[in-house]
Amino acid sequence: MTLSDISRLFLADGWLQALAQGMVRTLGISLGAFVLGLALGLIVAMVKLKGPRWMVVCANCYTTLYRAVPELLLILLLYYAGADLINLTLAAFGQPSVEINGFIAAIVVLGIVQGAYSGEIIRGAIESIPHGQIEAAKAYGINRGLLVRRVILPSMLPFAIAGLSNLWLVLVKESALISVVGYSELLTAGRQAAASTKHYLLFYLAVGAFYYLITLVSSSVFRQVEVRFERWMPRHA
């Protein structure tokens, strides 16, 4: 295959654009799921540390269950069975049916699973804050919300950021699982291109390159974030 063949496939036939659109969707899924996962994780971590007993039991059930079940199974469950269930419930209340698209299903499923993992990371990070700092804040009469915002979150983030950036990278790759329902994210777009043109090696390598690009960019972003969050931490030479 010559260089002109490759450029024809990617540019004139438009497959590069198809892959780029797939990458945007992959990024969209991953970002949405990451944000949802962080929110869930924060709640879970707070509940596990300070919540009443029955909520702690619930939170423990959640993290155990969702870390035990494969994401692929959850996607199939939500996309096919879940859509049916939601529409049946809506019909019972006389509401029109809703359409569950692959995008929302992916965000919800991956976000719920992420929540279970990030909850554990955040809980560990909060526990590694020297207890004296929280006691000192309380001694000043600081209220709960402010305590979380001004003391716990900033001192927890340096401990959590490495684990969270790992989670993000895993998430980007797990978003490929949504291809089973035929949602055209990066992997589906690549499969489509490979199967239509019969240039399997070329397009699967291209898909790999796109994932690598995402990883490369997000690693450097996380490095910046890490530097910023750790700016007050003591440096070990």
Place this chain on the structure above:
Amino acid sequence: MKKTLLVTLQALLLAGIANTTFAADKLVFGIALEPYPPFSFKSGKGEWSGFEPEMITAVCARMQADCTLNEMSWDGLIPALKSQQVDVVLNSLSITPERQQVIDFTQPYFFTRALWIGDRGLELDPTPDGLKGKIIGVQGSTTHAAFVKKYYGASSVRYYNDQDDILADLRSGRIDIMLADQLVVEPLLDNPDNSMLASKGVAPMDPLFGDGVGAGVRKGNDALRERLNVALKSLRDDGSYEKIRQRYFKTDISAL
């Protein structure tokens, strides 16, 4: 001046109402996101072409409906229909008694047979006895899968998500033979990539292959089914169907 303005406004308003009634007639067609030429395939620029996307456009024009395509995996089409994510599946869905239990079908809009494909150099007899111990590849959730599963218990069967993967595995020798839609695989045999493959004969008629290929709608959605039937019939009567068919198939596919 004031009067002209009023008239214009009225006209605009009426046009607006007409538009909303028009736009209310929205139909979502489910389509499998896999290259399945010549029935349906998508270009890099994202446009669908093939016999069935053209049929969808033609049918929608006849019904004066505003149609969109919803892409999904092949085995997700019927679940999507049932859970109201799509209204119609016009995508090579054979009319079988098994499927008729969960969805309703229009009149068939084409007929096809199933074809065995295997290695050119290999002598294969595609009967249950002849394929004993061999590996058969079929696409999951298809009539071909149902047929092989029922009669070929002595062979091992592999199920694939799309037809392209079966062909790839057949070429690399991971399976011995495949069963697929004759109209789809026969043209693919002319492809130089598939020069090592050859037809091993047409599978016998069987109720499991269904009675033609129709458009699927939700169970009980008789109004839509009738509209589709009327549209399909009018396409056939005025020759539009024949024009679309000629662009993709050399032979008549409207009857067996």
